[in-house]
Amino acid sequence: MEHFFASSPRGLEALLAAELGPLGAQNMQQVPGGVAFSGDWRLCYAANLWSRLASRVLWRVAEFDYASEEDLYAAARKVDWPGLFALERTLRVNVSAQKSPLKSLDFATLRIKDAVCDRFRDTVGSRPDVDRANPQVRVHAFLDATRCVLYLDTSGEPLFKRGWRAGAGEAPLRENLAAGIVLLSGWKPEEPLLDPMCGGGTLLVEAAAMARGRAPGARRGFGFENLKIFDSILWNKIKHEERTAKTVKLEIFGSDNDPRVLGDARRNISAAGVDRWVKLEQTDILNRVAPAAAGVMIANPPYGERIGSKEELEIFYPKLGSALKNNFPGWRCHFFTADLRLPKLVRLQPSRRVPLYNGALECRLFEIRIVAGSNRRA
Numbered sequence: 001m002e003h004f005f006a007s008s009p010r011g012l013e014a015l016l017a018a019e020l021g022p023l024g025a026q027n028m029q030q031v032p033g034g035v036a037f038s039g040d041w042r043l044c045y046a047a048n049l050w051s052r053l054a055s056r057v058l059w060r061v062a063e064f065d066y067a068s069e070e071d072l073y074a075a076a077r078k079v080d081w082p083g084l085f086a087l088e089r090t091l092r093v094n095v096s097a098q099k100s101p102l103k104s105l106d107f108a109t110l111r112i113k114d115a116v117c118d119r120f121r122d123t124v125g126s127r128p129d130v131d132r133a134n135p136q137v138r139v140h141a142f143l144d145a146t147r148c149v150l151y152l153d154t155s156g157e158p159l160f161k162r163g164w165r166a167g168a169g170e171a172p173l174r175e176n177l178a179a180g181i182v183l184l185s186g187w188k189p190e191e192p193l194l195d196p197m198c199g200g201g202t203l204l205v206e207a208a209a210m211a212r213g214r215a216p217g218a219r220r221g222f223g224f225e226n227l228k229i230f231d232s233i234l235w236n237k238i239k240h241e242e243r244t245a246k247t248v249k250l251e252i253f254g255s256d257n258d259p260r261v262l263g264d265a266r267r268n269i270s271a272a273g274v275d276r277w278v279k280l281e282q283t284d285i286l287n288r289v290a291p292a293a294a295g296v297m298i299a300n301p302p303y304g305e306r307i308g309s310k311e312e313l314e315i316f317y318p319k320l321g322s323a324l325k326n327n328f329p330g331w332r333c334h335f336f337t338a339d340l341r342l343p344k345l346v347r348l349q350p351s352r353r354v355p356l357y358n359g360a361l362e363c364r365l366f367e368i369r370i371v372a373g374s375n376r377r378a
């Protein structure tokens, strides 16, 4: 039985556990930013291939108490690194810390890297090269006040890199956060879905891929392929396991008022192979006609951080509120934003507010149900 940790955007831990459970994860423990679990290699491969929410799946290789950089060096040197990956692999070490007494995380990183390299030199007479930009093997160290956990990264590139992004749009959501937002909205593939501020189309692609039962990792490589435990026969079996294709008729719509980002959305949707199910058009959300009598809207409006000033949004939101009331009765609308003033300024009462983090930025997913003539705030 191996021990793993799947990291995810904060706020998605419960959904991540719900994804990992059916894949066979045992002893799951949710903590802010991820889920610790145990299982075999089949589970690790499947989690990398199938998780829409995880950022990385890390394999625990050592855990010990520490008080200084030298403790890190001594304990990391005891790990049989040459038994874990070949000398020819390039290496990178990452350290993250919470409440660590150490003064310099850069120095801690250096000492762990030295320990790995020295262990190689002791055992095989030579050390692996470091490649910070494009490493084949990543070692992650997590430090708290007294404990250090060392992991090998079984994902490699973070899992939100699915291999379909051809254009960025403006301020694109990470794919795993977008998948989480779609899941939190409660959208069912039988329902029409609209993102009227679709940018590069991340929410649209994730929704379509999910509804079609596509493996998010089907077109990318993984860190575990560079580790000595890699079992290519088992991996090929897992990769080609038949899953019943879902055959619902999808009605997914996207629009944006910016023709340039729609070009990115079109390229992404086509690179992801879901263009058959997604209809795009250039429209301002304030003039958007509902594409069906009822459905689910999910939007990620600009929120005054990277685009759209606070003052512009103060003028825009009340107009958005009116447009929703006039054009979208019968729709469940979801807005993912870091602008916590949104419900107040659109003057509509949210039925749900889910706290979520976009990196370090605190956000909310607001659900607003539009019922003709109601929702007006007192």
Ligand SMILES: C[S@@+](CC[C@H](N)C(=O)[O-])C[C@H]1O[C@@H](n2cnc3c(N)ncnc32)[C@H](O)[C@@H]1O
Residues within 6 Å of the ligand: 168, 169, 170, 171, 172, 173, 174, 196, 197, 198, 199, 200, 201, 202, 203, 255, 256, 257, 258, 261, 283, 284, 285, 286, 300, 301, 302, 303
């Ligand atoms: C934060 S970005 C959305 C990013 C998108 N979720 C993605 O992952 O690529 C906000 C988008 O809203 C669009 N937008 C801003 N004002 C709009 C309006 N009045 N009508 C329609 N789209 C608008 C912008 O062009 C931008 O693409």
